[in-house]
Amino acid sequence: xxxxxxxxxxxxxxxxxxxxxxxxxxxxxxxxxxxxxxxxxxxxxxxxxxxxxxxxxxx
Amino acid sequence: xxxxxxxxxxxxxxxxxxxxxxxxxxxxxxxxxxxxxxxxxxxxxxxxxxxxxxxxxxxxxxxxxxxxxxxxxxxxxxxxxxxxxxxxxxxxxxxxxxxxxxxxxxxxxxxxxxxxxxxxxxxxxxxxxxxxxxxxxxxxxxxxxxxxxxxxxxxxxxxxxxxxxxxxxxxxxxxxxxxxxxxxxxxxxxxxxxxxxxxxxxxxxxxxxxxxxxxxxxxxxxxxxxxxxxxxxxxxxxxxxxxx
Numbered sequence: 001x002x003x004x005x006x007x008x009x010x011x012x013x014x015x016x017x018x019x020x021x022x023x024x025x026x027x028x029x030x031x032x033x034x035x036x037x038x039x040x041x042x043x044x045x046x047x048x049x050x051x052x053x054x055x056x057x058x059x
Numbered sequence: 060x061x062x063x064x065x066x067x068x069x070x071x072x073x074x075x076x077x078x079x080x081x082x083x084x085x086x087x088x089x090x091x092x093x094x095x096x097x098x099x100x101x102x103x104x105x106x107x108x109x110x111x112x113x114x115x116x117x118x119x120x121x122x123x124x125x126x127x128x129x130x131x132x133x134x135x136x137x138x139x140x141x142x143x144x145x146x147x148x149x150x151x152x153x154x155x156x157x158x159x160x161x162x163x164x165x166x167x168x169x170x171x172x173x174x175x176x177x178x179x180x181x182x183x184x185x186x187x188x189x190x191x192x193x194x195x196x197x198x199x200x201x202x203x204x205x206x207x208x209x210x211x212x213x214x215x216x217x218x219x220x221x222x223x224x225x226x227x228x229x230x231x232x233x234x235x236x237x238x239x240x241x242x243x244x245x246x247x248x249x250x251x252x253x254x255x256x257x258x259x260x261x262x263x264x265x266x267x268x269x270x271x272x273x274x275x276x277x278x279x280x281x282x283x284x285x286x287x288x289x290x291x292x293x294x295x296x297x298x299x300x301x302x303x
Contacts (some may be wrong), residue, residue, distance in 0.1 A: 001108075003108045004107045004108045005107075005173075006107070006108070006109045007108070009109065009112070009172060009173050010108060010109060010111055010112055010169075012163070012169050013100075013112045013115060013116070013170065014168040016165045016166060016169070017119070017162055017166060018157070020158050020161060020162045023158065024154075024155060024158050027154065028275055028278045031279070031282045031286075032281070034284075035282050035285035035286050035289060038285075038289045039285055039289055039292070040295070042289065042292040043295070045296075047296050047299075048292070049288065049291065049292065
């Protein structure tokens with residue numbers, strides 16, 4: 001594919017777009033991993049939301 | 060399932076977890092198809108191959124405004140119904156909108172240099188998009204400044220609705236003022252002013268970028284819900300430690 005005399009501008013623009021999209025995907029995946037890790041750490045320490053706790057038995 | 064049920068964060072997590080793999084696959088397929096179309100698209104008779112920048116510049120420009128529009132609808136949800144999922148939607152959209160606006164500005168600049176002879180001019184279209192980018196940064200800064208999520212959401216919602224006034228300015232700037240930027244070729248009254256051999260790849264790339272936004276937004280919303288759960292649990296832990 002011949003990009004003509006302005007190939008550097010075309011390639012540069014696509015490189016920027018790829019970089020930005022890759023950065024967005026990485027941000028979402030890294031954040032997801034971090035939040036899952038934090039949640040599982042807290043739950044492993046027995047800290048759970050009220051809705052997730054097992055119901056207490058009343059005599 | 061009634062629509063209101065989706066507004067429950069737990070149900071949203073379940074449903075979005077089911078949708079996300081399909082949405083990701085659709086995004087990948089759309090990009091593969093779109094890139095193949097772009098490679099096969101003819102050069103413009105005036106701009107030559109440089110017109111290929113359009114296929115990544117124009118979808119980013121559409122999304123820069125669409126994402127702010129999405130945030131504006133979410134802002135109404137925050138201010139009128141005070142719904143936490145509206146806060147989550149607005150917060151998750153902001154970084155994506157900022158990044159795509161940056162993509163629009165940089166690719167536009169790289170397209171402008173060979174075609175206009177300059178990277179930048181302070182005309183109505185370019186300046187109003189730069190203002191949009193700065194407003195995205197302002198929103199991101201405001202989210203980080205106010206610690207309590209509900210208070211931050213209300214402040215951001217007001218800023219977002221004020222910023223929405225910029226959207227018609229961006230759209231009609233090329234009609235209202237003299238500018239180097241060309242007028243609308245696709246989203247205009249009447250038929251698009253573009254041959255189908257260029258229009259079809261542009262629309263496919265547009266679809267791919269919109270699918271990318273929906274995928275990233277859904278994933279970022281899930282992350283934000285988890286972040287709020289982490290915050291709640293940490294506050295509960297702190298309360299338990301201090302005996303409250």
